[in-house]
Amino acid sequence: MDTKKTIPFSGTKEQEEQLKAAIDERKAEKGALMPILQKAQEIYGYLPIEVQTLISDYMEIPMEKIYGVATFYSQFNLSPKGKYRVSVCLGTACYVKGSGDIYEKLQTLLGIKGGECTPDGKFSLDACRCVGACGLAPVVMVNDDVHGKLTVDDVERIIAQYQ
Amino acid sequence: MEMVTIKINGSDVLAPKGSTILEAARSAHIEIPTLCYLKGINEIGACRICVVEVKGARSLVAACMYPIDEGMEIRTNTPQVVDARRKTLQLILSDHNRSCLSCVRSGACELQQLCKQYKVEDERFYEGERTEFAIDKTAAHMYRDNSKCILCRRCIAACEQQAIGVIGANDRGFAASVGCAFDMGLGETSCVSCGQCIAVCPTGALSEKDYTNEVNAAIASDKVVVVQVAPAVRAGLGESFGLPIGTDVEGKLAAALRRLGFDKVFDTNFSADLTIMEEATEFLERVKGGGTLPMITSCSPGWVKYCEHYFPDLLEHLSSCKSPQQMFGAIAKSYYAQKLGIKPQDMVVVSVMPCTAKKFEIGRDDQSATGVPDVDIAITTRELARMIEQAGIKFTELPDETFDEPMGLSTGAATIFGVTGGVMEAALRTAVETLTGETLANLDFTDVRGVKGIKEAAYDVAGMKVKVAVASGLANAKELLTKVRNGEADYHFIEIMACPGGCVNGGGQPLQTAGVRNFTDIRAERAKVLYSEDKARPLRKSHENPDIQTLYKEFLGEPGGHKAHELLHTSYVKRKVNASK
Numbered sequence: 001m002d003t004k005k006t007i008p009f010s011g012t013k014e015q016e017e018q019l020k021a022a023i024d025e026r027k028a029e030k031g032a033l034m035p036i037l038q039k040a041q042e043i044y045g046y047l048p049i050e051v052q053t054l055i056s057d058y059m060e061i062p063m064e065k066i067y068g069v070a071t072f073y074s075q076f077n078l079s080p081k082g083k084y085r086v087s088v089c090l091g092t093a094c095y096v097k098g099s100g101d102i103y104e105k106l107q108t109l110l111g112i113k114g115g116e117c118t119p120d121g122k123f124s125l126d127a128c129r130c131v132g133a134c135g136l137a138p139v140v141m142v143n144d145d146v147h148g149k150l151t152v153d154d155v156e157r158i159i160a161q162y163q
Numbered sequence: 164m165e166m167v168t169i170k171i172n173g174s175d176v177l178a179p180k181g182s183t184i185l186e187a188a189r190s191a192h193i194e195i196p197t198l199c200y201l202k203g204i205n206e207i208g209a210c211r212i213c214v215v216e217v218k219g220a221r222s223l224v225a226a227c228m229y230p231i232d233e234g235m236e237i238r239t240n241t242p243q244v245v246d247a248r249r250k251t252l253q254l255i256l257s258d259h260n261r262s263c264l265s266c267v268r269s270g271a272c273e274l275q276q277l278c279k280q281y282k283v284e285d286e287r288f289y290e291g292e293r294t295e296f297a298i299d300k301t302a303a304h305m306y307r308d309n310s311k312c313i314l315c316r317r318c319i320a321a322c323e324q325q326a327i328g329v330i331g332a333n334d335r336g337f338a339a340s341v342g343c344a345f346d347m348g349l350g351e352t353s354c355v356s357c358g359q360c361i362a363v364c365p366t367g368a369l370s371e372k373d374y375t376n377e378v379n380a381a382i383a384s385d386k387v388v389v390v391q392v393a394p395a396v397r398a399g400l401g402e403s404f405g406l407p408i409g410t411d412v413e414g415k416l417a418a419a420l421r422r423l424g425f426d427k428v429f430d431t432n433f434s435a436d437l438t439i440m441e442e443a444t445e446f447l448e449r450v451k452g453g454g455t456l457p458m459i460t461s462c463s464p465g466w467v468k469y470c471e472h473y474f475p476d477l478l479e480h481l482s483s484c485k486s487p488q489q490m491f492g493a494i495a496k497s498y499y500a501q502k503l504g505i506k507p508q509d510m511v512v513v514s515v516m517p518c519t520a521k522k523f524e525i526g527r528d529d530q531s532a533t534g535v536p537d538v539d540i541a542i543t544t545r546e547l548a549r550m551i552e553q554a555g556i557k558f559t560e561l562p563d564e565t566f567d568e569p570m571g572l573s574t575g576a577a578t579i580f581g582v583t584g585g586v587m588e589a590a591l592r593t594a595v596e597t598l599t600g601e602t603l604a605n606l607d608f609t610d611v612r613g614v615k616g617i618k619e620a621a622y623d624v625a626g627m628k629v630k631v632a633v634a635s636g637l638a639n640a641k642e643l644l645t646k647v648r649n650g651e652a653d654y655h656f657i658e659i660m661a662c663p664g665g666c667v668n669g670g671g672q673p674l675q676t677a678g679v680r681n682f683t684d685i686r687a688e689r690a691k692v693l694y695s696e697d698k699a700r701p702l703r704k705s706h707e708n709p710d711i712q713t714l715y716k717e718f719l720g721e722p723g724g725h726k727a728h729e730l731l732h733t734s735y736v737k738r739k740v741n742a743s744k
Contacts, residue, residue: 049344049345053741056740056741057741061328062327062328062329062344063344063345064329064330064331064333064343065328065331066344067333068331068332068333068344071334071335072332072334072335
């Protein structure tokens with residue numbers, strides 16, 4: 001499977017109670033799965049197998065139903081986000097300026113694929129669409145910092161700033 | 164029913180209002196192709212292969228979903244329609260593993276048939292990026308090869324209809340695929356191995372694990388190879404050789420097995436009679452001794468696994484009887500091996516089953532009465548058809564032969580095991596006569612017959628009211644069991660079969676295309692075979708089977724006795740719905 005379990009799950013009893021309360025509130029509604037998953041992601045930050053198992057057991061619905069929804073919508077994450085969220089713009093302008101190669105380089109350097117998080121919880125990597133800074137293409141964002149006009153050779157230096 | 168007149172390809176057609184264009188056309192002898200549509204199971208209008216022209220409509224419409232109305236004018240075969248269907252096929256093929264020469268479904272593949280029908284021949288549509296998948300081999304009974312999947316979602320609907328839902332559509336767009344949560348293997352989930360997904364797959368994406376090579380190797384070895392055939396196989400196998408649905412091929416089946424080289428050709432019906440002896444005894448003991456009631460049958464391994472995963476708190480209700488397949492193996496490797504003067508290790512028991520879950524069952528714990536597995540290889544009806552074909556045996560030309568002695572003789576009660584309600588009826592015939600000590604005037608318990616999902620009946624037996632229920636299809640089983648769990652049902656005896664309609668519609672039976680399944684109730688047609696066999700048998704009650712009587716006299720002792728328990732009974736395990744991490 002693509003999504004490696006890079007970080008051990010560290011959910012608390014409180015989070016579980018919170019999620020169960022949220023499910024109880026919406027259980028009777030038709031089409032309640034989406035809002036429940038949004039709430040679960042709000043509580044845990046992502047939807048790992050432990051969280052989906054909990055929802056499946058508690059709602060008595062197949063886990064595959066949950067997983068199908070969670071992998072269909074890009075708003076849901078199966079991996080946690082790192083302390084530093086690295087987003088590579090793959091919008092048209094950035095892409096023609098070579099952001100695809102930068103994205104590749106980041107995956108190699110961090111040892112993870114897009115959508116994943118490093119085992120130390122420091123960096124997560126995602127591709128994103130236009131961030132509205134096409135004049136600076138290609139653009140990489142790390143949390144709220146914008147790094148523009150990059151080449152593949154700049155990647156190591158940028159990551160080093162956050163080590 | 165209100166009828167409306169419509170025009171199909173220029174001719175007037177009278178059809179019920181509200182029926183679909185697909186149904187109306189079929190009644191006028193025109194088959195509109197389908198891929199995703201399966202009546203009552205998958206009605207989503209997604210694949211667009213059934214599109215037709217409707218006068219006045221903005222675009223082509225999906226015939227499988229579009230209801231007809233008075234005066235509607237439909238064209239099913241215009242160049243525009245044909246072109247649209249061909250494009251759909253080309254798009255499917257552009258991401259399809261076209262290894263048709265070696266594919267298990269070659270010749271019977273719905274996609275292949277359509278490509279031929281629509282002359283899809285332009286190779287340039289087939290080049291481009293492909294999704295890549297590893298074949299899922301984790302389940303005991305089947306393979307999933309997503310490189311041949313066309314995303315019709317029929318398997319997903321079939322799995323949901325069984326109240327399991329371990330497969331679904333994951334990801335989206337080009338990356339979309341059918342699979343399990345977190346891309347787990349099927350064998351890691353609560354899949355019960357019923358094989359209903361295989362039965363509805365239009366291509367070779369889903370297939371049973373084929374053990375025909377292993378069977379041929381066993382036959383070629385020095386070991387004594389005995390084969391047993393489940394009742395439902397004789398009601399289905401003919402279809403693999405072009406015979407109409409509902410043809411009884413029992414005689415030819417025995418003849419074919421003999422020509423394949425099995426040392427002894429026996430019948431699972433024999434051990435179905437044995438199952439009734441044990442199960443009826445267990446039932447009467449529970450009734451008299453205050454045991455757990457309702458007692459629930461345990462012949463269907465898909466059902467047993469379902470109970471273990473979803474109702475582990477009700478396992479006490481399951482009869483401890485092994486299934487007829489396993490009882491057969493246990494007796495073959497003890498009683499019959501002793502008769503031959505050989506060790507159980509020197510015997511190979513092969514079973515031919517309408518069922519894929521039987522492949523899982525042979526590997527279960529507590530199914531090795533003689534220290535070696537009761538059954539060595541379980542193959543499906545489809546695999547047997549493959550063996551017969553490969554051996555060049557002209558099945559339809561074969562004479563009718565009979566099964567060998569001493570494990571080939573059976574009663575009508577055993578035959579109906581293959582259809583929903585059959586085990587109940589067979590058990591009632593024996594239990595009622597045992598309780599009353601009188602001969603039954605009428606052997607037909609018609610209340611428990613038929614393809615209805617849940618059937619109930621009550622009988623007055625020796626001053627006691629016996630309430631029974633029968634369910635087939637696991638969604639129906641779930642409904643019934645929920646009542647039992649909540650204390651809302653006061654049944655004494657319940658029969659459950661995992662597959663809708665019972666074993667005749669098992670996941671290992673010959674495949675019928677959606678075009679056939681949508682307009683024929685194959686369950687009812689195959690069931691008729693077994694009921695007429697029952698009617699024609701000179702003996703119709705399990706306890707009257709003379710070879711079963713001999714078996715108890717010579718070897719087992721009493722039904723439910725010590726030796727019977729050692730060989731013929733088993734135990735169950737609690738499982739979880741979601742594998743614990």
